[in-house]
Amino acid sequence: MAPGDDNQSVLQPKCLLLIFSVGLNIFFVCEFSGHYYKESQTAITFTASKDNPLENNTILLIWFWPFGIKFNLNSCSTLYNIDGCYLTVDRDLxxxxxxxxxNHKEIKRNLSNLPTKPRPFFQKWxxxxxxxxxxxxxxxxxxxxxNVTLNYRRDADIVVREHIVLKTEDTEDKIFPQVLDKKDKLVCWIVSNWNGKHERIKYYNELKKHIDIYALGRHFGKVVNNSQYNEILTRxxxxxxxxxxxxxxxxxxEKLFNPLALGSVxxxxxxxxxxxxRFVPRDAFIHVKDFSSxxxxxxxxxxxxKNVEEYKKYFQWRKHFEVKLVNYPQEHACRACHYIRTKKDYQFFGNLNKWYWDPINDGT
Structure with a gap:
């Protein structure tokens, strides 16, 4: 045995033990780190992904912003007390x-901008x-x-419209009779969409021959903003x-309900x-067909x-009722989602064109 062989034979087991110990530590460190990394990644993916709504939420995909009007997609709960709805415009969902x-107005004539993927069995349009x-x-x-209609008609699946509701006991009428002191116009009309073939234009042209009408709007070169609109109706x-x-x-x-709300007949x-x-107290408005011309x-x-007491009779309904306006299109989307969430029945709506475009035919 050469000089030093005894030292090498003594050190060799120590070196092997050291190497084994270091390797074992490296194995545990790597395994622990890998496990922790995987767990962390899973947690981050679950909590941060906006494209994974909670399983018990109802997902309503808004295919078009109606008329380009954007609104807060997270307001159903706070504004309308509707929970469990997830509104989105993300077509990936x-x-x-x-x-x-x-929204009908956004559909192209050839329907090319409607969804092209197959409709899931559980999904309603x-x-x-x-x-x-x-x-x-x-x-x-x-x-x-x-499958479902969202419209102003009483026979729609989801009915959203302005309407008259009972007042609560502590509701104070802040419009009437105070508004009487502000009136300095007799008859008003604000109009922008002018079509000489429409019955309303023909009637207006005849009516103005017999009474002064304060006419505004784009057609008359007098555009009115929201604050001016409210002021005009009170006057x-x-x-x-x-x-x-x-x-x-x-x-x-709103041509009917805004005047009712703001104190004009x-x-x-x-x-x-x-x-x-069916929607408004009969003594709250005047109908042109009540008169022969x-x-x-x-x-x-x-x-x-000339008769203030007779005029005031058109406001008696306000003692017990008030106007409920709607917030288009935010409220419509929230109520649509609530409907889908609460009504799980199979639904199909046939012959939409006939239902909506056919004129009144009930014989009255």
């Missing part, structure tokens, strides 16, 4: 969405529309495409609530009076202008 909300039938183009191919004794359709069910808009032209009376209507308005 199409396959997971419980419903797709589609909601047809949303709040324009009048006379002011809406009819599209071929929609007849049997939707007018009567407002021409003339709709652009006169033979379709249930169509009455609406003079309604549109659906028959009996349909108005525009001249007779003008005479009635002029007589009310």
């Amino acid at each position: 199409y396959s997971e969405a419980h419903a797709v909300l589609i 909601i047809w949303m529309h709040f324009e009048s039938p006379q002011n809406t183009r009819r599209l071929n191919g929609l007849e049997n495409l939707f 007018c004794k009567f407002y021409l609530s003339f709709e652009n359709t006169d033979h379709h069910y249930d169509y009455m808009t 609406p003079v309604a032209l549109g659906a028959p009076r009996y349909i108005y009376e 525009p001249q007779k209507l003008a005479e009635h308005l002029l007589s009310l202008d």
Whole structure:
């Protein structure tokens, strides 16, 4: 044995033990670190991903911003006490969405901008529309495409519209009778959409021959902003609530409800009076069909202008009722999601075009 062999034979087991110990430590460190890394990654992915709503949420995919109007997608709970709804405009969530909300006005004539992927078995398509039938183009191919209707009509699946509700006991009327002192206009009308073929334009042209009408709006070169609009309605004794359709069910808009809310008496032209009376107290408005001609209507308005006590009778409904306005389209989306969340039944809506565009045919 060469000199030093004894030392090498003594050190060799120590070296092996040291190497084994270091290797074992490295193994545990790597294994622990790898495990911790995986757990951390899983936690981060779960908590931070905005594309993974909670499992018990109802996902409503808004396919188009209605008329380009954007709104807070997280407001259903705070504004309308509707929980469990996840509103999104992320089309990547199409396959997971419980419903797709589609505004009619945004649909292309050839339907090319509608979803092209197969519809999941659990998913419902909601047809949303709040324009009048006379002011809406009819599209071929929609007849049997939707499951649910979101509309102003009473027979829609989801009904969202302005309406009259009972007042709570502690509700104070801040409009009437104070508004009487502000009135310096007799008849007002604000209009931008002008079509000489519409019945409302023909009626206005005859009515103005017999009574002075304070007319504003884009057509008259007098654009009105929101604050001016509210002020004008409080200053007018009567407002021409003339709709652009006169033979379709249930169509009455803010043209009727805003004057009611702001203390002006609406003079309604549109659906028959009996349909108005389904939504509004009969003594809260005047209907053009109550009179044989525009001249007779003008005479009635002029007589009310001279008789304050008779005029006040059109506000008696305010003792017990008030106007409930809606927030378009935010409220519509939230209520649509709530409907989908609470109604799990299989649904199919056939012949949409006939339902919406056919005129009143109940024989009245």
